Amino acid sequence: MTKKIYTILILMALIASIVSCRKTEAEILTPSNQMDYKWPSEQFLSIWNSMNTSYAMWDLEEKDWTSVKDEFLPEFLALDDSVKADHPISTKHLEELYTDILGNLTDHHSYFSVKNLWASDEDRSSFSISPGNIEIRKRDYYHDTHINSKYVNLCLKYEEYANKYNIHSWEDLTMVAWLKKLEAEGKASDIKYGSVSYLMTIVSGLIEGSIPYIHISDFSLSELKSYIEDGNKSSNVIATYEAYESFKKNVLELEEVKGVIIDVRENGGGYLNDNFYLLGMLTDQPVQMGWSRHKCGLGRFDYSPWIPHNFSPGPEHRAIDGPVVIIADLNSVSMAEISTLIVKAMPNGCFIGERTFGAHGVINGDFEATFSGTFGNNGGNHFAYLSTRIVKDLNGNILEGIGVTPDIEMSYAQGTFKDGEDSWLSRAVEYINTGK
Amino acid sequence: MMKKFSICLLALSLCFVARAQWSVGIMAGYDYNSYSMAKGYAYDYRYGGMGGLEVTVPVQYNFMDWLGVRADISYVQKGHTMHRTGVYEGLWTDTRDHYLHIPLMVSFSLGGEKVRGWVDAGGYVGGWLASWQKGIDEYPIGSEPEQEGSFKYYQDERGYHFDEKVEFLDRRDQRFDAGLTGLAGVGWKVTHLLELRLEGVCWYSLIDTASRMQDNVAPRYNTTWALRLGCAFHFGGGK
Numbered sequence: 300m301t302k303k304i305y306t307i308l309i310l311m312a313l314i315a316s317i318v319s320c321r322k323t324e325a326e327i328l329t330p331s332n333q334m335d336y337k338w339p340s341e342q343f344l345s346i347w348n349s350m351n352t353s354y355a356m357w358d359l360e361e362k363d364w365t366s367v368k369d370e371f372l373p374e375f376l377a378l379d380d381s382v383k384a385d386h387p388i389s390t391k392h393l394e395e396l397y398t399d400i401l402g403n404l405t406d407h408h409s410y411f412s413v414k415n416l417w418a419s420d421e422d423r424s425s426f427s428i429s430p431g432n433i434e435i436r437k438r439d440y441y442h443d444t445h446i447n448s449k450y451v452n453l454c455l456k457y458e459e460y461a462n463k464y465n466i467h468s469w470e471d472l473t474m475v476a477w478l479k480k481l482e483a484e485g486k487a488s489d490i491k492y493g494s495v496s497y498l499m500t501i502v503s504g505l506i507e508g509s510i511p512y513i514h515i516s517d518f519s520l521s522e523l524k525s526y527i528e529d530g531n532k533s534s535n536v537i538a539t540y541e542a543y544e545s546f547k548k549n550v551l552e553l554e555e556v557k558g559v560i561i562d563v564r565e566n567g568g569g570y571l572n573d574n575f576y577l578l579g580m581l582t583d584q585p586v587q588m589g590w591s592r593h594k595c596g597l598g599r600f601d602y603s604p605w606i607p608h609n610f611s612p613g614p615e616h617r618a619i620d621g622p623v624v625i626i627a628d629l630n631s632v633s634m635a636e637i638s639t640l641i642v643k644a645m646p647n648g649c650f651i652g653e654r655t656f657g658a659h660g661v662i663n664g665d666f667e668a669t670f671s672g673t674f675g676n677n678g679g680n681h682f683a684y685l686s687t688r689i690v691k692d693l694n695g696n697i698l699e700g701i702g703v704t705p706d707i708e709m710s711y712a713q714g715t716f717k718d719g720e721d722s723w724l725s726r727a728v729e730y731i732n733t734g735k
Numbered sequence: 736m737m738k739k740f741s742i743c744l745l746a747l748s749l750c751f752v753a754r755a756q757w758s759v760g761i762m763a764g765y766d767y768n769s770y771s772m773a774k775g776y777a778y779d780y781r782y783g784g785m786g787g788l789e790v791t792v793p794v795q796y797n798f799m800d801w802l803g804v805r806a807d808i809s810y811v812q813k814g815h816t817m818h819r820t821g822v823y824e825g826l827w828t829d830t831r832d833h834y835l836h837i838p839l840m841v842s843f844s845l846g847g848e849k850v851r852g853w854v855d856a857g858g859y860v861g862g863w864l865a866s867w868q869k870g871i872d873e874y875p876i877g878s879e880p881e882q883e884g885s886f887k888y889y890q891d892e893r894g895y896h897f898d899e900k901v902e903f904l905d906r907r908d909q910r911f912d913a914g915l916t917g918l919a920g921v922g923w924k925v926t927h928l929l930e931l932r933l934e935g936v937c938w939y940s941l942i943d944t945a946s947r948m949q950d951n952v953a954p955r956y957n958t959t960w961a962l963r964l965g966c967a968f969h970f971g972g973g974k
Contacts, residue, residue: 327775
């Protein structure tokens with residue numbers, strides 16, 4: 300009997316020793332608590348750790364983030380030694396290291412700014428990295444911006460901007476010149492335009508009496524509306540809002556709407572809620588443009604389910620039977636690209652233009668909503684602007700880093716954009732009139 | 736020398752066989768999985784355990800009336816709950832995980848011919864077979880015209896209700912499981928062949944359910960307690 304008890308006791312001691320084999324919990328600091336450091340290796344580890352828990356697209360990355368640490372930490376430790384020996388660190392070298400680490404990320408919204416705290420007095424003190432901008436330059440159809448409508452106000456005020464963007468009057472915007480030419484031919488009316496610096500530019504018109512047209516440089520309609528509701532009397536705000544109101548009036552009140560053209564070329568994105576005031580105006584049914592997913596926990600691959608990404612009709616809407624055409628290009632980003640996905644999901648939608656930038660991830664300004672996304676201080680020691688949700692289209696394709704492919708492809712290289720011609724806009728009108 | 740040793744070993748084995756008996760049973764019961772996971776700075780996440788079902792087929796071989804070896808095949812439901820508090824209260828996820836365990840235990844028993852008790856201890860290997868999630872999540876911003884300050888409204892139909900199979904991600908999920916197991920049980924022999932059994936079991940996993948690819952995050956472990964009832968059929972020689 301005693302033997303039996305001894306056997307059991309020995310077994311229990313053995314079990315107790317094995318039980319302690321579980322890994323202990325490491326301390327996980329919030330990114331905002333990792334902003335102060337003394338050495339380059341600490342800066343690297345702070346960014347590495349914050350990315351590890353905050354980046355929402357690790358499953359899309361071929362690069363294993365753990366091996367990144369293994370590969371680069373020794374290089375940063377060598378920089379520590381350099382600093383300890385009172386040698387400054389070249390900002391170019393630091394930029395090259397961080398570009399190797401962060402420059403190939405899929406999240407095309409991502410943007411990093413890093414301060415070189417160990418630079419010499421003559422050197423740059425910081426640098427920035429935009430993986431999306433690095434990637435699009437490798438595309439065979441890459442081109443710089445052509446329209447630059449968002450800068451029109453600055454161009455009309457300052458010669459420096461006017462010369463830089465070659466905009467000296469509103470007629471230098473391709474869509475304004477095109478509308479004016481049609482107007483002279485009796486084919487366009489209701490031409491309105493306005494611009495609020497650092498907010499948005501809107502150009503609208505009515506083509507052939509039944510095709511409302513709008514160009515919108517940024518999705519800041521929600522903010523523009525709040526300016527008006529707050530009683531802002533600025534002539535630029537009023538003119539911009541009137542351009543939008545004119546488009547809305549034509550969509551909602553015209554007896555016949557043959558089709559609608561939404562022009563988001565070079566639109567840098569903005570508020571998702573703008574959907575209710577633009578595309579939400581063109582349908583009386585919710586539109587599912589795809590699915591989205593967010594981080595759900597601090598693990599690198601902890602994700603929520605794929606959630607239907609629906610867009611509801613706006614407070615004022617009309618079911619448009621004719622084609623809804625959206626025009627976008629390489630420099631159409633974020634909400635502009637999501638708008639192309641919404642239009643493509645509409646039964647009467649058509650996307651004309653170029654494959655877009657590839658930044659469809661949704662950004663939630665509240666870090667604590669998913670404990671992921673943007674971290675750091677812009678202008679501080681380091682800053683990372685990141686998506687909080689990843690989006691896939693109705694066919695299940697994740698287009699982040701790739702962009703939305705148009706139904707009808709156009710190119711700037713082969714297009715005509717002078718003397719009141721805009722072959723992209725003419726193609727949209729042709730599609731509405733012919734259905735092909 | 737070798738020959739003598741072999742003969743001795745054979746004689747000893749025959750001696751054991753003469754006293755040995757096999758038993759095979761079927762048992763089922765309720766289990767409760769306790770989920771250990773540090774939430775780090777995600778302060779409003781609340782993780783909790785989850786109850787489930789457990790079914791076991793125990794197979795035992797007794798060398799002596801007090802000592803045996805036991806190997807089971809067990810289907811074990813594990814899982815955990817997660818809900819948010821504060822601003823995001825109303826968002827929750829219940830995760831149901833299905834496991835298969837194969838434990839190997841040493842069994843010590845004591846008692847009389849009719850009623851016996853036993854304590855078993857050993858280890859197990861297993862596999863994470865499937866996972867299922869249900870809960871409420873938030874639609875992306877822009878889906879609803881009216882965004883409210885509090886997320887408590889997710890409790891009604893405006894939140895996204897999901898109930899779906901979870902696809903495993905090799906980079907996220909460690910599907911191999913292994914750990915320690917121990918149990919205490921009591922049995923009542925209704926006939927020479929049939930025994931009714933009641934057991935309390937603990938499965939203590941030593942494998943982090945997060946893959947090593949999730950480097951540098953809080954490890955997550957399952958500890959499952961079960962109370963099972965069933966019967967066993969005895970056959971073979973001896974007691």
